[in-house]
Amino acid sequence: MEEESCHIPMPLLGSSFAVGSCRKCAEGFLNEGDRDIALGEYYYFTGRAEMAARTVEPYLDSKEMAHALSAALICTFANLSRGHIHLAQFAMNEVSKDLPVLCREDAPTQSRAMAAMVSTAASVLLHLPIPETLPLESYIRYLPTGQQLWAWYLLAHKAYLGENYERSLAIVDMALSMYIEVYPIAAIYNHLIAVMDLMSLKRTEEAKEHFRIAWELAKPDDLIEPFAEHHGLLQGMVEIFFKKSEPEEYRRITEITYTFSSGWRKMHSLETSKNVADNLTTTEFTIAMLYSRGWTKKEVAFHLEISVSAVKKHVEIIYEKLGITDKKQLKDYMLQ
Numbered sequence: 001m002e003e004e005s006c007h008i009p010m011p012l013l014g015s016s017f018a019v020g021s022c023r024k025c026a027e028g029f030l031n032e033g034d035r036d037i038a039l040g041e042y043y044y045f046t047g048r049a050e051m052a053a054r055t056v057e058p059y060l061d062s063k064e065m066a067h068a069l070s071a072a073l074i075c076t077f078a079n080l081s082r083g084h085i086h087l088a089q090f091a092m093n094e095v096s097k098d099l100p101v102l103c104r105e106d107a108p109t110q111s112r113a114m115a116a117m118v119s120t121a122a123s124v125l126l127h128l129p130i131p132e133t134l135p136l137e138s139y140i141r142y143l144p145t146g147q148q149l150w151a152w153y154l155l156a157h158k159a160y161l162g163e164n165y166e167r168s169l170a171i172v173d174m175a176l177s178m179y180i181e182v183y184p185i186a187a188i189y190n191h192l193i194a195v196m197d198l199m200s201l202k203r204t205e206e207a208k209e210h211f212r213i214a215w216e217l218a219k220p221d222d223l224i225e226p227f228a229e230h231h232g233l234l235q236g237m238v239e240i241f242f243k244k245s246e247p248e249e250y251r252r253i254t255e256i257t258y259t260f261s262s263g264w265r266k267m268h269s270l271e272t273s274k275n276v277a278d279n280l281t282t283t284e285f286t287i288a289m290l291y292s293r294g295w296t297k298k299e300v301a302f303h304l305e306i307s308v309s310a311v312k313k314h315v316e317i318i319y320e321k322l323g324i325t326d327k328k329q330l331k332d333y334m335l336q
Helices: 022-027 032-045 049-059 065-082 085-102 109-126 145-161 165-178 184-200 204-221 225-229 237-242 247-272 282-292 297-304 308-322 327-334
Strands: none
Touching (some): 022 032, 065 085, 065 109, 065 247, 109 145, 184 204, 247 282, 282 327
């Protein structure tokens, strides 16, 4: 546990704790601000966006920069899930406002590392034109260990977005092998990126193993939010693992996916004036991801355990909804 005088952004995300004791960990921080931020993280990662936002909102204007940045990140993502786009934009503006202070050349190295992590998170995960004022690669070593693991996830996600799947997977493999202690939340995110990479490389069985490990880390603490955030990018794994065997978990993850994705699309369109896949169901989005990455209709059908004719029908509906006519246009659309 961090001492009271040492404040770090997203303290729960960067904590090592026994699987099943996430809430206890969040409540165990000695400093009230750290404890409230950690509880806000706990509510967010367990799919309770409204409680998350309500818990951390008082810290948006905190003089303690780690608390303010954490509150801004949590509020941004939580308000996307709630459909409160203007509140999400306000929180994101708070991040942008604080970063120049942290990035000054005379700022402490730890502050610059914090700025590199937060700005990279905002730009990579929200796909918004937020400048990465400092290269995260150069500052990871100055972050606490748990935050380092999540920072590697951010860099792996960035490589994934650039379609550098092998590089992204190498970053994840290296990161997961570096640390002896278990940092469950950061590890979940890394395993899910590995799933995304491996599915894009058509290494399905390896992807299933990473997904299984991620769920073993998440289930005892009900940490379902990361699965909802990455649902479509996981390219059918949520359906394979949950739709039949754990229908209640599938329902909850799907509901969070819809609300978060809807909020993200609205914010993205407002900020960039670009359209993104706006009206696809989760199944359609999954099929669109697989098909746009070179999977055949037969391969998609086998993976999702549905008929080839069902896949063909879904593809027709996807093309109609997106106003496109071929796979190349679909790939361009899904990369937006």
